[in-house]
Amino acid sequence: MKQRLPCLMDRSRHKSSYQRSKTAVISGGVPVTGWIHVSGNIYSAIASSISFVNQLFVNNQRIVRTRIPTNFSEYLQYVAPLNDSIQSRYGFQYAPGQFNYTSLTDAMVVIYHSWTESHHYIDRLIPSNNTIFFTNPSQYPIGEFPTQAQRRFHIENLCEALIPNSFCFVNETKTIYLMTDGTYDPTQAQIITSVQEIVVSLASNCTTDPIRDIIIDNIAIQHGAWNIGRTEQANSASASFLTSVAFFIANATSITISNVEISHTGSYGLRLREGTSNIIFMNSLVNDTGAGGVWIGDWLTPASILANSNKIISNEISYGGNVFPSGVGVLVFRAYDIIIADNSIHHHRYNGISVGSQNGYTESLTTKIFILENYIYTIGQHILCDQGGIYTIGIQSGTVIHGNVIKNVYSYATYMWGIYLDDGASNILVSNNVVYNTGWSSLFQHYGANNTIVNNVFARASLIQPSQPGDPFPDGDVRIQLAENHTSWTYTRNIVYDTFQGTNHSAYKSDPNVRAVLNNNIYFNPYGTKLLFGPQQLSFIDWQKTGQDNGSIIDDPLFSGDTNQCNFFTVKWNSPAAKLGFVNITKPSKWLSGCNSDDTKNNKQFYQW
Numbered sequence: 001m002k003q004r005l006p007c008l009m010d011r012s013r014h015k016s017s018y019q020r021s022k023t024a025v026i027s028g029g030v031p032v033t034g035w036i037h038v039s040g041n042i043y044s045a046i047a048s049s050i051s052f053v054n055q056l057f058v059n060n061q062r063i064v065r066t067r068i069p070t071n072f073s074e075y076l077q078y079v080a081p082l083n084d085s086i087q088s089r090y091g092f093q094y095a096p097g098q099f100n101y102t103s104l105t106d107a108m109v110v111i112y113h114s115w116t117e118s119h120h121y122i123d124r125l126i127p128s129n130n131t132i133f134f135t136n137p138s139q140y141p142i143g144e145f146p147t148q149a150q151r152r153f154h155i156e157n158l159c160e161a162l163i164p165n166s167f168c169f170v171n172e173t174k175t176i177y178l179m180t181d182g183t184y185d186p187t188q189a190q191i192i193t194s195v196q197e198i199v200v201s202l203a204s205n206c207t208t209d210p211i212r213d214i215i216i217d218n219i220a221i222q223h224g225a226w227n228i229g230r231t232e233q234a235n236s237a238s239a240s241f242l243t244s245v246a247f248f249i250a251n252a253t254s255i256t257i258s259n260v261e262i263s264h265t266g267s268y269g270l271r272l273r274e275g276t277s278n279i280i281f282m283n284s285l286v287n288d289t290g291a292g293g294v295w296i297g298d299w300l301t302p303a304s305i306l307a308n309s310n311k312i313i314s315n316e317i318s319y320g321g322n323v324f325p326s327g328v329g330v331l332v333f334r335a336y337d338i339i340i341a342d343n344s345i346h347h348h349r350y351n352g353i354s355v356g357s358q359n360g361y362t363e364s365l366t367t368k369i370f371i372l373e374n375y376i377y378t379i380g381q382h383i384l385c386d387q388g389g390i391y392t393i394g395i396q397s398g399t400v401i402h403g404n405v406i407k408n409v410y411s412y413a414t415y416m417w418g419i420y421l422d423d424g425a426s427n428i429l430v431s432n433n434v435v436y437n438t439g440w441s442s443l444f445q446h447y448g449a450n451n452t453i454v455n456n457v458f459a460r461a462s463l464i465q466p467s468q469p470g471d472p473f474p475d476g477d478v479r480i481q482l483a484e485n486h487t488s489w490t491y492t493r494n495i496v497y498d499t500f501q502g503t504n505h506s507a508y509k510s511d512p513n514v515r516a517v518l519n520n521n522i523y524f525n526p527y528g529t530k531l532l533f534g535p536q537q538l539s540f541i542d543w544q545k546t547g548q549d550n551g552s553i554i555d556d557p558l559f560s561g562d563t564n565q566c567n568f569f570t571v572k573w574n575s576p577a578a579k580l581g582f583v584n585i586t587k588p589s590k591w592l593s594g595c596n597s598d599d600t601k602n603n604k605q606f607y608q609w
Contacts, residue, residue: 024218024219024220025219025220025221025222026199026200026219026220026221026222027192027199027222027223028194028195028196028197028198028199028222028223028224028225028246029057029192029193029194029195029196029222029223029225029264030049030050030192030193030195031190031191031192032045032047032053032056032176032191032192032193033045033191034046035178035186035187035191037187038177040179041164041179041180041181041182042162042177042178042179043177043178043179043180043186043187044175044176044177044178045175045176045178045186045191046173046174046175046176047169047174047175047176047193048174050174050193050195052169052171052227053167053169053176053193054157054169054225054226054227054266054323055193055194055223055225055226055264055266055290055323056167056176056178056191056192056193057191057192057193057194057223057264058178058180058184058186058189058190058191059184059189059190059191060190060264062264062288062322063165063166063167063178064165064166064167064322065156065157065166065167065168066156066157066158066159066161066162066163066166066167066168067154067155067156067161067166068154068155068156068158068161069154070161070163073382075112075150075152075153075154076095076098076152076153076154076155077095077150077151077152077153078092078093078094078095078098078142078151078153079092079093079094079095079130079151080092080093080143081093081141081142081143082131082142085141087133088141088142088143089137089138089139089140089141089142090123090133090134090136090137090138091131091132091133091134091142092111092131092132092142092143093129093130093131093132094130094131094132095130096130099122099125099132099155101155101158101160102159102160103170104122104125104158105122105171105172106157106168106169106170106171107121107122107155107156107157107158108120108121108155108156108157109121109122109132109134109153109154109155109156110153110154110155110156111138111142111149111152111153112148112149112150112152112153112383112384112412113138113139113140113142113144113145113148113149113235114144114145114148114149114384114385114386114415115148115237115326115350115384115385115386115387116139116140116235116236116237116239116326116384117235117324117325117326117384118138118139118140118142118233118234118235119136119228119234119235119324120134120135120136120138120234121134121135121136121228121230122134122135123135135230135231136228136229136230136231136232136233136234137233138233138235139233139235139236140235145385147385147413147414147468147470147471147472148384148385148386148411148412148413148414148415149385150412150413150468152412157169159177162177162179163179164179164180164181164182165179165180165181166178166179167179176193178191192223192264193223194223194224194225194226194264194265194266195223195225196223196224196225197224197225197226197227197244197245197266197267198224198244198245198246198248199221199222199223199224199246199247199265200221200246200247200248201247201248201249202214202248202249202250202252202255203248203249203250203251203252203273204250204251204252204275205251206251207251207274207275207304207305209251210251210252210253210275210276210277211251211252211253211255212252212253212254212255213254213255214252214254214255214256215255215256216255216256216257216258216260217256217257217258217259217260218259218260219260219261220260220261220262220263221246221247221260221261221262221263221269222246222261222262222263222264222265223264223265224244224245224246224264224265224266224267224269224290225266226242226244226266226267226290226291226323226324227244227266235326237326238292238326238327238328238331238350238351238354239267239268239291239292239324239326239327239328240295240299240331240333242267242268242290242291242324242327244267245265245267245268245269245270245271245295246262246265246267246268246269246270246289247262247269247270247271248271248273249270249271249272249273249276249279250272250273250274250275250276251274251275251276251305252275252276252279253276253277253278253279254277254278255278255279255280256279256280256282257270257279257280257281257282257284258280258281258282258283258284259283259284260281260284260285261284261285261286261287262284262285262286262287262289263285263286263287263288263289264288265288265289265290265291266290266291266323267289267290267291267324267327268289268291268292268293268294268295268327268331269286269289269292269293269294269317270286270293270294270295271294271295271296272294272295272296272297272307272310273297273298273307274297274298274301274305274306274307275305275307276296276307276308276310277307277308277309277310278309278310279310279311280310280311280313281294281310281311281312281313281315282311282312282313282314282315283313283314283315284315284316285315285316285318286315286316286317286318286320287316287317287318287319288319288320288322289319289320289321289322289327290320290321290322290323290324290327291320291321291323291324291326291327292320292321292327292328292329292330292331292348292350293317293318293320293327293328293329293330293345293348294312294315294317294329294330294331295328295331295333296310296312296330296331296332296333296335296338297332297333297334297335297338297357297366298333298334299333299334299357300334300357301333301334301365303365306334306335306336306365307334307335307338308335308336308337308338309337309338310335310337310338310339311338311339311341312330312338312339312340312341312343313339313340313341313342313343314341314342314343315343315344316343316344317329317330317343317344317345317346317348318344318345318346318347318348319346319347319348320347320348320349321348321349321350321383325349325350325383325384326349326350326384327348327349327350328348328350328351328352328353328354328391329345329346329348329351329352329353329376329379330343330345330352330353330354331351331353331354332353332354332355332356332366332369333356333357333366334357334358334364334365334366335366335369336365336366336367336368336369337367337368338368338369338370339370339372340353340369340370340371340372340374341370341371341372341373341374342372342373342374342588343374343375344374344375344588344590345374345375345376345377345379346375346376346377346378346379347378347381348378348379348380348381349380349381349383349384350379350380350383350384350387351379351387351388351389351390351391351420352374352376352377352379352388352389352390352406352409353371353374353376353389353390353391354390354391354392355369355371355390355391355392355393355396355399356392356393356394356396356422356425357393357394358393358394358395358424359393359394359422359423359424360394360423360424361395361424361426361449362394362395363395364394364395364396364424366394366396366399367396367397367398367399368397368398368399369396369398369399369400370399370400370402371390371399371400371401371402371404372400372402372403372404373402373403373404373586373588374404374405374588375404375405375588375590375591376389376390376404376405376406376407377389377405377406377407377408377592378408379406379408379409379410380409380410380411380412380416380439381410382410382411382412383411383412384411384412385411385412385413385414385415385416386411386414386415387409387411387415387416387417387420388409388416388417388418388419388420388444389404389406389407389409389417389418389419389420389435389438390404390406390418390419390420391420391422392420392421392422392425392428393422393423393424393425394423394424394425394426395424395425395426395427396425396426396427396428397426397427398427399427399428399429400428400429400431401419401428401429401430401431401433402429402430402431402432402433403431403432403433403585403586404433404434405433405434405435405587405588405591406418406419406433406434406435406436406438407434407435407436407437407438407566408437408438408596409437409438409439410438410439410464411439412467413466413467413468413471414440414466414471414472415440416438416439416440416464417438417440417441417442417443417444418435418436418438418441418442418443418458418461419433419435419442419443419444420444420446421443421444421445421446421448421451422446423446423447423448424447424448424449425445425446425448425451426448426449426450426451427449427450427451428448428451428452429451429452429454430443430451430452430453430454430456431452431453431454431455431456432454432455432456432583432585432586433456433457433585434456434457434459434568434569434585435456435457435458435459435461436457436458436459436460436461436497436566436569437460437463437566437595438460438461438462438463439462439463439464439474440461440462440464440474440475441458441461441462441474441475441476441477441478441479441509442458442459442461442477442478442496443456443458443477443478443479444475444478444479444480444481445479445480445481445488445489446481446482447480447481447482447484447488448488448489449484449486449487449488450486450487450489450490451488451489451490452489452490453489453490453491453492453494454490454491454492454493454494455493455494455581455582455583455585456494456495457494457495457497457569457585458477458478458494458495458496458497459495459496459497459498459499459563459569460497460499460563460566460595461474461476461477461478461498462474462475462476462477462500462505475506475509476498476505476506476507476508476509476532477496477498477505477506477507477508478491478494478496478507478508478509479506479508479509479510480509480510480511480514480516481510481511482511482514483510483511483512483513483514483515484514484515485515486515487515487516487517488514488515488516489516489517490516490517491516491517491518491519491521492517492518492519492520492521493520493521493577493580493581493582494521494522494582495521495522495523495524495557495569495571495577495582496508496521496522496523496524497524497525497557497559497563497569498523498524498525498529498531499525499526499527499563500525500527500529501527501529502529503529503530504529504530504531504532504537505525505529505530505531505532506531506532506533506537507523507531507532507533507540508533508534509532509534509535509537510534510535511535512535512536513535514535516548517548518548518549518552519548519549519550519551519552520550520551520552520580520581521549521552521580522552522553522554522555522557522576522577522580522582523540523552523553523554524554524555524556524557526556526563531554533548533549534546534548540554551580552580553576553580555576556576557571557575557576557577557582558571558572558574558575558576558577559571559572559575560572564595565593565594565595566593566594566595567593568587568591568593569585570584570585570587571584
């Protein structure tokens with residue numbers, strides 16, 4: 001469904017309401033029929049009218065495209081990057097046997113970098129020196145991030161790799177091969193492949209005459225497709241090279257979207273692009289997306305048409321990154337006055353929420369982003385690196401991160417934080433958040449200015465020890481990295497609950513000469529581990545002698561629940577934290593107890609990654 005209206009129409013006097021029953025579906029896919037039994041649990045069907053099949057859904061559940069290695073927790077590793085500065089973006093040196101398959105014509109090679117992965121078509125192999133070249137480049141030289149990437153890649157769409165609940169597609173004969181797990185019959189099941197990248201579009205052709213006053217309620221938008229040209233660069237931060245999404249809105253105002261399901265997509269679920277304002281997206285489900293969930297604003301939008309005054313409220317945004325792991329649960333680039341509140345964001349393979357597009361201290365045009373009372377969990381899932389439950393970059397005056405609960409943030413090898421204030425993140429208030437179960441520190445600031453960190457609980461940090469020889473060690477509980485000639489942050493009335501068992505552990509770490517103000521905080525380790533502070537990792541007594549952490553103490557904060565079971569971190573009335581001014585944080589209604597680092601629930605999908 002597409003609506004692109006000319007600028008000359010006067011629609012200001014018209015208000016429309018579009019309602020469908022809960023069973024109504026707007027689909028970007030087509031049924032696949034005519035299945036023939038081949039052998040065992042393998043079936044085939046001809047899709048002669050479809051240009052390429054890269055997604056398949058059986059009875060409303062995603063079937064994964066074949067992958068080598070077939071164990072999705074494992075990877076192939078290339079031998080070495082290429083030395084030439086241009087060729088290094090187009091190939092690598094592989095190990096003998098890694099590409100010994102019947103046909104590589106329709107195969108795709110997925111290479112892991114750090115915070116991105118790239119997707120490549122094969123151009124040619126040179127067996128004499130075991131070199132592969134691709135038709136399309138990577139954004140970065142392959143091998144640019146050795147610690148994060150570990151030379152990892154996998155191969156998709158090889159029919160020799162069929163396992164239960166997987167499929168492959170042979171373009172020459174337009175044949176889909178599907179291996180079931182024996183619980184369903186393809187000749188009787190509903191099987192759909194996606195063909196339309198944009199399923200629903202609401203967009204005016206100009207910013208001065210936007211679409212307005214529309215209500216959308218009780219529909220499902222499903223089966224958005226993805227497509228990569230054979231020479232197209234297919235990786236960028238947050239999978240933002242995917243410009244087409246299932247539900248696309250641009251140059252529109254005063255639109256309310258509620259009780260909607262956006263699912264089974266190849267890209268993002270919802271995109272609010274330039275010229276959008278007063279869009280409310282609420283009480284809805286964004287699930288099983290190829291990339292991320294909701295995307296607001298653009299990388300380089302002019303100030304005059306920034307997305308603004310949009311609200312993402314009380315939604316479930318879950319199980320993303322199924323094709324493009326670098327997709328984000330909620331992504332905000334250039335925009336202002338955006339509210340992201342009371343959402344449950346979980347099971348994404350990169351950031352839960354990511355805000356900003358301009359690094360450093362140049363004008364960012366991302367301001368007043370309100371990230372409030374969201375429940376963000378099971379983020380990263382050991383796939384990519386350099387990520388956070390909530391990630392910010394650049395100057396963001398007026399941005400508030402308040403009342404969120406973040407848990408279970410784990411990358412593949414390194415750089416995995418609960419709240420991540422990256423390059424130039426400045427003028428941000430971080431308050432009343434609970435952050436626990438993170439691979440590295442609960443809170444990390446690369447560099448930035450004048451951030452305020454107040455009344456948070458940072459617990460159970462740096463749980464992941466180096467997985468590979470040579471990997472860096474986690475960075476403790478809270479950390480500032482780079483020193484600058486201004487105040488990096490003011491840090492007060494926070495609780496650090498450290499659970500490291502050993503001789504000592506870093507409660508607060510920084511590079512030398514970092515300017516920060518710390519006071520009235522409480523630190524505790526229940527196992528008697530000595531806590532260390534500052535660039536020299538001093539004892540608490542020596543740290544206070546430097547003039548820092550005045551009024552702070554090391555003492556049991558007296559949580560009312562069992563912290564070993566990750567009960568909510570609420571302090572008792574007689575807590576020493578309360579005497580320092582700490583105020584208990586509201587528990588989200590959707591919060592789940594328990595310490596399980598792979599916190600899952602039944603998402604009715606056949607596969608796990």
